[in-house]
Amino acid sequence: MSVRSGRTGLRTRAAVIATAAVATAGLGASVGAAPASADVHRGVAGCFSWSWGDGNTSVTVYWHNRCKTTHKLKIKYSLGWTYKTYSTNVKADAKSHKKFQTASIVSITDAGRV
Secondary structure, X not given: OOHHXXXXXXXXXXXXXXHHHHHHHHHHHHHHXXXXXXXXXXXXXXXEEEEEEOOXXXXXXXXXXXXXXXXXXXXXXXEOOEEEEEEEEEOOOOEEEEEEEOOEEEEEEEEEEO
């Protein structure tokens, strides 16, 4: 191997390493900058339209009573190994929300007129 070919090989290796470093840095930046994809769940239960998004540490459920009378909303949620129910009376055409810490939503139902 000549001195000249040794220098060329070194330059080629340096170029490959630099290209790989730039590609890896770009990959890391795009992955780090992109937010985690959270699914948004929407639906209708009786008089209520509702939605919630999958969160990391909490879930906030939003609802709107679309009827002209007060109705009871029931939200069943899971805390790991147990289920709990949150109930609230919602006036006609009212909107509100509830934040649940470390919970998974199981179901949302309209329990009828109050």
